[in-house]
Amino acid sequence: MTKKVNIMTDADAAAVNNAISARLKGYRSEKKLSLDELSRRAGVSKGMLVEIEACRANPSIALLCRLAAAMGVSVADIVDVASQPPVHMIPPDAMPVLWQGERGGTARLLAGTSGSNMVELWHWQLFPGERFSSPGHPRETTELLHVTAGTLELKVDDEIFYIAAGCSVVAATEAPHSYACAGDTPLAFTMTVHEKAH
Structure with missing residues (x-):
């Protein structure tokens, strides 16, 4: 197949x-x-x-x-996928892929609000062996993640968490962190990022 x-x-x-x-x-x-x-x-x-x-x-x-x-x-x-109230529809071809893994994984920015006090909605797909690492976001940044397929290995600082399909997690991500596909099946998750203005 x-x-x-x-x-x-x-x-x-x-x-x-x-x-x-x-x-x-x-x-x-x-x-x-x-x-x-x-x-x-x-x-x-x-x-x-x-x-x-x-x-x-x-x-x-x-x-x-x-x-x-x-x-x-x-x-x-x-x-250029920021919302422009009251309603701003973003077609699929206008949702940019901003990261691509060596085995075909992607991070696609689906939508986001304007300004520094922002909220973004992402769709991630990682294949076995792929990892994305971040040096961390500004203080008080929060990510909400919901795993739809596979198992997510979330590492924040030196702590590792495994999130199975169907589960969600709230993570403070001002520290260095990473997402990886744990196991032999592809990983898919949606993520909302909230970053406070400082």
Whole structure:
């Protein structure tokens, strides 16, 4: 039996990178931030910012989180899937894949609110042997995770938790953390991230 995996094409990656480049330039201009100032605030090299704005770099989720926090916006704002009340429908082809694992796993940003006090909705799929690691989010960030298939290995600092299909977990994720597929079957989970403005 052949397993179908959702692989991000070069065209998909280029579209996401173009959106990130345009939005990053727009927010920098709107907030009157030089490359040097954004580099200082986000702890990201100026050279990397130049590469991102020129669409020559594929920024990680962790890097997007740092840039968003430094500019007082959400990751959803940067990739242009932020809600615009009262109702903003986002079609499937506008939900960007922002991480892809070596075996075909993906992290797709489904929707998010605008601004620094943000909420994001994600869908993750990891295959056996895949892991995603994060250096941690700003203080008081909370993630709600619900496992729909497989078993999630959630590591926060040095503690490891196993969450089976059908179970949910609430995690404070300002510390370094990771998600991994535990076992021999693919893992799927939805995640809501709430980051307070500081």
